[in-house]
Amino acid sequence: MTVRVRFPPSPTGEPHVGNLRTALFNWLFARHHGGTFILRIEDTDRDRVVPGAMEAIMDALLWLGLHWDEGPDPQDPTHDIGPYGPYVQSRRLPIYQRYAQELVEAGHAYYCYCPPERLEQVRKEMVRQKLPPRYDRHCRYLTDDQRRELEEKGLPRVVRFKTPLAGETSFYDLIRGTITVKNETLDDFILLKSDGYPVYHLASVVDDHLMSITHVLRGEEWIPSTPRHILLYQAFRWQPPHFAHLPMILGPDKAKLSKRHGDMSVRELKGKGYLPQALFNFLGLLGWSLDDHTEIISQETFIRHFDLDRISPSPAIFNIEKLNWMNGVYIRSLSQDELASLLEPFFSRRLGSVNVDLLKQAVPLIQERIKTLEEAVAMAAFVFLPGTMEYSVQELLGKAFAQRPQEARTALEAACSRLEGLEVWDAQTLEESMRTLAQRLGLRTGDFFMLLRVAITGRTVSPPLFQSMQLVGKERTLLRLRDAVRRLC
RNA sequence: GCCCCCGUCGUCUAGAGGCCCAGGACGCCACCCUUUCAAGGUGGAAAUCGCGGGUUCGAAUCCCGCCGGGGGCACCA
Numbered sequence: 001m002t003v004r005v006r007f008p009p010s011p012t013g014e015p016h017v018g019n020l021r022t023a024l025f026n027w028l029f030a031r032h033h034g035g036t037f038i039l040r041i042e043d044t045d046r047d048r049v050v051p052g053a054m055e056a057i058m059d060a061l062l063w064l065g066l067h068w069d070e071g072p073d074p075q076d077p078t079h080d081i082g083p084y085g086p087y088v089q090s091r092r093l094p095i096y097q098r099y100a101q102e103l104v105e106a107g108h109a110y111y112c113y114c115p116p117e118r119l120e121q122v123r124k125e126m127v128r129q130k131l132p133p134r135y136d137r138h139c140r141y142l143t144d145d146q147r148r149e150l151e152e153k154g155l156p157r158v159v160r161f162k163t164p165l166a167g168e169t170s171f172y173d174l175i176r177g178t179i180t181v182k183n184e185t186l187d188d189f190i191l192l193k194s195d196g197y198p199v200y201h202l203a204s205v206v207d208d209h210l211m212s213i214t215h216v217l218r219g220e221e222w223i224p225s226t227p228r229h230i231l232l233y234q235a236f237r238w239q240p241p242h243f244a245h246l247p248m249i250l251g252p253d254k255a256k257l258s259k260r261h262g263d264m265s266v267r268e269l270k271g272k273g274y275l276p277q278a279l280f281n282f283l284g285l286l287g288w289s290l291d292d293h294t295e296i297i298s299q300e301t302f303i304r305h306f307d308l309d310r311i312s313p314s315p316a317i318f319n320i321e322k323l324n325w326m327n328g329v330y331i332r333s334l335s336q337d338e339l340a341s342l343l344e345p346f347f348s349r350r351l352g353s354v355n356v357d358l359l360k361q362a363v364p365l366i367q368e369r370i371k372t373l374e375e376a377v378a379m380a381a382f383v384f385l386p387g388t389m390e391y392s393v394q395e396l397l398g399k400a401f402a403q404r405p406q407e408a409r410t411a412l413e414a415a416c417s418r419l420e421g422l423e424v425w426d427a428q429t430l431e432e433s434m435r436t437l438a439q440r441l442g443l444r445t446g447d448f449f450m451l452l453r454v455a456i457t458g459r460t461v462s463p464p465l466f467q468s469m470q471l472v473g474k475e476r477t478l479l480r481l482r483d484a485v486r487r488l489c
Numbered sequence: 490g491c492c493c494c495c496g497u498c499g500u501c502u503a504g505a506g507g508c509c510c511a512g513g514a515c516g517c518c519a520c521c522c523u524u525u526c527a528a529g530g531u532g533g534a535a536a537u538c539g540c541g542g543g544u545u546c547g548a549a550u551c552c553c554g555c556c557g558g559g560g561g562c563a564c565c566a
Contacts, residue, residue: 248560
């Protein structure tokens with residue numbers, strides 16, 4: 001039997017790394033086993049559906065390189081790819097209604113006419129008695145006459161599952177082993193809402209069966225509802241798929257990742273300049289390991305080795321520091337041209353369109369200094385900015401010249417006249433020239449260079465000075481040095 | 490309140506009875522390199538394997554209890 005797995009997001013907002021990790025593990029599992037990876041959109045809650053969210057999810061998957069074999073067509077999401085469609089649940093309503101009806105007829109489900117207010121009341125009363133807040137099964141025991149009467153009133157109704165009152169339900173989790181729950185702790189959950197839409201439990205069980213899903217790999221927050229799903233499979237007389245509940249990804253506060261952790265959204269990460277390869281690698285190691293020492297792992301290697309037996313059952317905190325490091329590793333592995341073209345949009349967004357050729361030349365100066373693409377802008381802006389830089393006199397003088405600003409001025413003036421006469425303007429010449437000048441002035445090279453650095457780049461931390469000067473060019477370099485002199489008058 | 494899951498350095502993890510007075514990685518500290526910052530190199534601090542009982546010649550690894558953390562309990566997924 002070939003493996004068929006699915007990633008079933010609900011389009012209710014920005015996808016975050018937790019969602020993406022689930023998608024990644026499903027994708028890796030499918031690829032490793034030569035199986036099929038399916039994208040299914042679970043949009044059965046009309047109130048929570050956010051316009052554009054479905055597109056955002058698809059963009060995130062594509063960005064990471066997780067292409068699906070079946071699901072909405074990325075070119076045109078109103079169409080489907082694959083033989084088991086539609087893959088958007090709101091387009092499958094009649095199917096769920098038919099199966100709900102079947103369950104009612106088979107005596108596994110019943111209509112419930114209880115208004116929300118009554119349910120609320122019941123729940124409150126349960127809590128007051130320190131009992132789990134559950135439905136009291138009122139409508140389960142309606143007589144035929146009562147039922148007919150309510151039916152004639154035309155009251156809105158839902159379909160509820162007739163959960164067995166006794167016994168227990170268990171399933172084998174591929175990561176955690178057997179998990180058993182007493183049926184008496186379960187209630188008669190809703191299958192079909194009064195608006196005719198199915199609830200998750202029904203929709204996912206029906207679809208997983210109809211789509212021949214073999215393995216359900218989902219977050220561990222689903223463990224408590226899996227017994228209900230098992231009960232549904234039994235009621236339908238269907239063979240349930242295998243289950244594996246993945247460890248959750250937690251925020252730094254050790255709580256489940258949610259909208260509250262806004263910076264963990266894929267859009268945010270992409271916007272800050274994390275590379276998809278880095279995120280892929282990082283996420284792949286959150287709950288899974290290749291061995292006891294390998295950290296940088298190619299997509300091919302992941303596919304070759306990924307399996308469920310090396311997934312850890314315990315939750316993991318999303319450690320952005322490690323992602324930063326890993327992103328730096330991947331940035332350094334890029335070619336000059338690749339990095340330049342990735343950097344281009346970040347620069348032009350902040351500085352207006354930039355000279356791509358100049359950017360390409362600037363890449364070697366920043367490549368090993370950045371952890372995210374976004375950082376490059378602040379680090380290399382001085383290369384592209386016209387005119388003088390912004391900084392304080394205090395920064396310019398630093399500790400070395402704080403007590404002797406006149407010496408700093410003299411040094412800068414000397415640098416100006418020395419540089420003016422320079423015929424060749426490359427890093428090597430500049431360095432030789434400035435080194436001898438520092439010696440002549442009796443200044444420590446470090447102190448003197450820092451003066452130049454702040455004047456030319458506007459910062460006390462910058463890429464190597466002379467390569468920077470080379471890129472900035474003679475004209476702007478002199479302009480900025482003279483400006484620095486002026487500030488010291 | 491009830492049910493379920495989880496528990497090895499701050500964090501991600503290796504470990505499936507002796508190879509472990511616990512290995513790797515991020516981060517942190519120091520030194521080297523060095524015009525700043527990085528990158529790179531070398532070294533270091535950092536887990537009494539949540540706690541307490543067993544089982545065993547021997548336990549991070551098996552069993553029990555406890556504690557702690559998290560998740561679930563909707564006409565949300």
